[in-house]
Structure formats: structure tokens, C-alpha cells
Amino acid sequence: MTARLPEPSADERAHSDHLLAMMREDIAVNGPMPFSRFMERALYTPGLGYYSAGKAKFGAEGDFVTAPELGPLFAQCVVRSLKPILASLGDEAEFLELGGGSGSFAEVAIGAMQREGVLPRRYMILEPSADLRERQRERLALALAPDVFARVVWLDAPPEESWAGVLFANEVIDALPTTRFTMRDGEVYEEYVVLDGDGRLGITYRPADALVGGAVRHVERDLGRDFEAGYRTEILPQLPYWMQAVAGTLEKGAMLFIDYGYPRSEFYLPERTDGTLRAFYRHYMHADALHAPGLQDITASVDFTALAEAGNNAGFGVAAYVPQAQFLIASGLQEFFEEGYMGTEDEATRYRLAQQVKKLTMPDEMGERFQAMLFARGLNAVVLPAELMLEDRGSRL
Numbered sequence: 001m002t003a004r005l006p007e008p009s010a011d012e013r014a015h016s017d018h019l020l021a022m023m024r025e026d027i028a029v030n031g032p033m034p035f036s037r038f039m040e041r042a043l044y045t046p047g048l049g050y051y052s053a054g055k056a057k058f059g060a061e062g063d064f065v066t067a068p069e070l071g072p073l074f075a076q077c078v079v080r081s082l083k084p085i086l087a088s089l090g091d092e093a094e095f096l097e098l099g100g101g102s103g104s105f106a107e108v109a110i111g112a113m114q115r116e117g118v119l120p121r122r123y124m125i126l127e128p129s130a131d132l133r134e135r136q137r138e139r140l141a142l143a144l145a146p147d148v149f150a151r152v153v154w155l156d157a158p159p160e161e162s163w164a165g166v167l168f169a170n171e172v173i174d175a176l177p178t179t180r181f182t183m184r185d186g187e188v189y190e191e192y193v194v195l196d197g198d199g200r201l202g203i204t205y206r207p208a209d210a211l212v213g214g215a216v217r218h219v220e221r222d223l224g225r226d227f228e229a230g231y232r233t234e235i236l237p238q239l240p241y242w243m244q245a246v247a248g249t250l251e252k253g254a255m256l257f258i259d260y261g262y263p264r265s266e267f268y269l270p271e272r273t274d275g276t277l278r279a280f281y282r283h284y285m286h287a288d289a290l291h292a293p294g295l296q297d298i299t300a301s302v303d304f305t306a307l308a309e310a311g312n313n314a315g316f317g318v319a320a321y322v323p324q325a326q327f328l329i330a331s332g333l334q335e336f337f338e339e340g341y342m343g344t345e346d347e348a349t350r351y352r353l354a355q356q357v358k359k360l361t362m363p364d365e366m367g368e369r370f371q372a373m374l375f376a377r378g379l380n381a382v383v384l385p386a387e388l389m390l391e392d393r394g395s396r397l
């Protein structure tokens with residue numbers, strides 16, 4: 001499976017070996033490591049994890065391209081969709097971006113908020129990676145006027161005081177460390193990472209604890225079907241707790257999550273017998289999550305029904321659930337495209353703009369694979385964007 005992957009450089013190999021040595025020691029001392037902990041370590045170990053070390057990651061030189069990396073259209077549309085909500089909250093409004101990546105979303109979004117007259121009191125970024133935080137800071141300090149940059153704050157933890165405004169996260173839920181499980185004799189078994197005799201990483205299964213077992217049984221009940229023997233997939237049993245932690249103090253406002261994924265019935269299709277977990281290494285997508293820890297991204301699709309349940313538990317209602325293409329089209333995509341197109345005579349720039357629209361909206365690119373889920377709490381229904389409400393597919397959840 002990994003045979004055709006590009007070879008890491010000597011430096012990269014040494015980097016990965018360093019992280020591997022730490023994992024081996026952990027397993028030797030503590031025994032088999034739940035897959036979710038392996039993923040957390042592979043992505044977020046300070047200084048060594050995929051998101052925590054200095055690798056390019058995003059864009060053409062990196063491993064994958066996210067919507068904000070393609071160009072400004074995505075962030076412009078997101079701001080347009082949230083404008084009525086931010087405007088209704090007036091001076092109270094704050095904005096919290098989870099997982100700011102390279103800072104490309106924040107840079108365009110803050111400019112668009114200024115132009116739309118809805119610049120929030122504070123633009124907060126909650127980013128676990130110290131390396132990414134530094135890159136975001138450098139980028140925004142260069143791009144923004146000093147008085148606007150002064151509104152940007154990096155948080156170490158979700159806000160403790162109650163606040164009003166909007167929480168936004170693009171491609172963050174897919175990066176949360178996921179639990180993997182399989183079924184044996186009608187019982188739930190959780191996946192663990194172990195060492196073989198040569199010190200290589202491998203997997204084993206152990207009976208699931210009450211948290212994981214309970215979460216799997218809940219999904220089975222909701223689907224009205226028991227998982228077949230050997231069915232292997234992912235679940236985020238901690239999602240409701242995570243949601244409560246990041247959004248519990250958002251008393252009035254909205255949350256917008258955009259990510260790739262499906263409603264539960266599609267996520268756990270009987271024929272999807274090996275889950276949705278994927279690794280990305282220099283634009284190669286493959287299934288070996290244990291390959292070269294620290295050098296590759298690891299991600300799983302989002303069960304949007306689970307996300308809706310977690311939001312409901314935290315006191316929010318789902319206001320809209322829409323494929324990304326419809327979300328962007330209902331949020332001014334055509335207008336922003338035309339503005340960009342007419343604003344230049346350069347054919348290459350126009351071509352790139354057209355390519356951006358294609359990537360964001362074509363069904364086999366991001367248009368149908370990505371979904372937008374908007375939650376609201378304590379808001380007057382009238383302030384929710386009408387065009388978006390018309391596109392709602394919430395009945396599929």
C-alpha cells in the first residue's frame with residue numbers, strides 16, 4: 001500500500017525516527033496504545049507531531065490543499081453567510097476560529113469583515129500547534145493594519161467567560177484523534193497500536209471500554225442495524241465532551257463547521273467495511289496510518305449526525321446542513337467570482353479564479369464531499385441567512 005510513496009529525506013527520516021522512538025518507549029512502558037492516542041501523538045506531539053513541527057503541510061509544496069488555501073473565495077463566502085449574525089450581535093460580537101492552519105482563512109476573513117462592516121471586537125484563534133500559531137501570527141502581522149491586528153488573540157484554551165459571536169472551524173473535526181474499532185462475536189473491540197518483535201508498529205484489538213462500547217451501541221441503535229463481524233471503522237466517543245469544552249460558553253450566536261463527511265447512515269454504510277481513515281503524504285492519499293509518524297497527515301471523515309448530536313447536547317440547534325457547493329453559492333460565490341474576474345486583466349489570474357470555483361464546487365472535488373453545518377443558540381431566526389436556510393438538507397441526518 002505504501003510502496004509507491006515518495007521517499008522521505010534523511011532529515012525527515014530522522015525526525016520521524018525520533019517520534020517513533022518516543023512512541024516505542026511509551027508502548028514498552030504502558031502497553032498497547034489506543035489508536036486515538038497514537039493519532040494524537042503522530043499529529044500533535046510538541047515539536048515532532050505532524051501539525052506541531054515545521055513542515056509545509058498546506059498548499060502545493062505540502063501534503064494537501066484546504067479550501068482557504070485555494071484563494072480568497074471560500075473565506076469571502078463564509079463571512080457573507082455569517083454577516084447577518086455578526087451584524088445582529090453588533091458590538092458584542094466576537095469570532096473564534098478553531099485550527100487556523102496557515103492563517104490564510106483569517107487573513108481574508110478579517111479583511112472581508114472590515115469591508116462588510118462586521119469586524120468583531122476580538123478575532124480569537126484556538127490553535128494547538130505552537131508552530132502554526134507562530135506562522136499565523138507572522139502572516140497576520142504583515143497583512144493587517146496594526147489596529148486590526150490588535151484584535152487578533154491566540155487562546156491556549158476555549159473562552160471561560162460567556163461570550164456572543166461565531167465559532168468557525170474548517171477541516172478541524174477530521175483532524176481530531178479518532179478511535180478505531182472492529183466487531184468480533186457481536187462485541188466491540190477497540191484498535192490499539194503495538195510493537196512487533198522487530199520494534200515495528202502494528203495493530204491489535206482489545207475489548208472496548210464502556211465509553212467506546214456505549215458510543216458504538218448508540219450508533220447501532222440509531223442505524224437500526226448491528227455492525228457485522230469484521231466491520232472496521234471509526235468513532236469519536238469524546239465529541240460531545242469536546243463540543244461542550246469549546247462551545248459551552250458561547251451563549252448567543254452560531255457555530256459553522258465545514259468538513260468532509262456524511263450523515264451517519266452513509267458514514268457507516270454496510271459496504272464501507274474499512275472505515276474512512278486516510279493518510280496524506282505529499283498529495284498521495286493512502287490507508288497506512290502507521291507509516292512515518294510525524295511526516296504525514298492522518299484524518300477521518302466526519303459523522304455529521306454525531307456532530308449534530310454533540311451540538312444539541314451543548315445547547316445548540318442545527319440551523320442548516322448543506323453541501324459545500326450549495327453553501328458557497330448561497331453565500332455570494334458568483335458575486336465574488338465576478339468581482340475578482342473583472343478586477344484583473346491578467347488571464348492567468350482569471351484562470352486561477354475559475355479553477356478555484358471548480359475545486360470548491362464540483363461534486364467530485366469539494367462541492368459534494370464537504371458539508372457545512374450551521375448551529376445557532378439564542379438567536380432570532382430572522383438573522384439566519386435566508387438563502388442558506390432554503391438549501392437545508394437537515395432531514396438527511
Ligand SMILES: C[S@@+](CC[C@H](N)C(=O)[O-])C[C@H]1O[C@@H](n2cnc3c(N)ncnc32)[C@H](O)[C@@H]1O
Nearest residue numbers: 051066098099100101126128129170171172175
Ligand atoms: C486540516 S488543518 C485545517 C487548517 C485550516 N482550518 C484550513 O482549513 O486550512 C487542521 C487544523 O486543526 C487544528 N486542530 C487540531 N485539533 C484541534 C483542536 N482540538 N482545537 C482546535 N484546533 C485543532 C490543527 O492544528 C490544524 O490547524
